[in-house]
Amino acid sequence: MRSRALLRASPATLRASPAMSLAADRAAGAAFRLLFVMSVLFLVLPVIVSVLLSFDNRQFLGPFPPAQFSLRWYRAFFDNPAYLDGLIVSLKLAVISTAISTVTGACAAYVLSLGRWPGRDTMEMLFLSPKFVPTVVIGLKAQPLQYSMPIKGRPSA
Numbered sequence: 001m002r003s004r005a006l007l008r009a010s011p012a013t014l015r016a017s018p019a020m021s022l023a024a025d026r027a028a029g030a031a032f033r034l035l036f037v038m039s040v041l042f043l044v045l046p047v048i049v050s051v052l053l054s055f056d057n058r059q060f061l062g063p064f065p066p067a068q069f070s071l072r073w074y075r076a077f078f079d080n081p082a083y084l085d086g087l088i089v090s091l092k093l094a095v096i097s098t099a100i101s102t103v104t105g106a107c108a109a110y111v112l113s114l115g116r117w118p119g120r121d122t123m124e125m126l127f128l129s130p131k132f133v134p135t136v137v138i139g140l141k142a143q144p145l146q147y148s149m150p151i152k153g154r155p156s157a
Helices: 002-008 018-054 072-079 081-112 120-132 135-148
Strands: none
Touching: 072 081, 081 120
């Protein structure tokens, strides 16, 4: 009998008391903050450990924290011309791709903001497609191309 009364009850009568609502809001807020902190730690902690291990003085990857700190691995990196060439190429590519994507994105945003025109939705979908195509699919499709390239020092497949 009580369940039938609840089914016919208005939403106003089903509301929790203000004290319960406040307690539930506080609990949800605390749970969200805890989840946020745990997520940030999950993402940032490996980076911090990797940076600290990069200053390790040992010739092998040992237990954390390192017993002695040194700059030997950074010195070895900057003394190797092959690494420096790769760094320079990477930095050039980063600057060029940033410039191209910034100009392209600004132009696309301007054109799409001009209003409605035939093909606008198709263009918008084309520009937003990298956001929605999973990176894993792109990586799997690029893998045969990568294996077809002769890369020095990589075992042939």
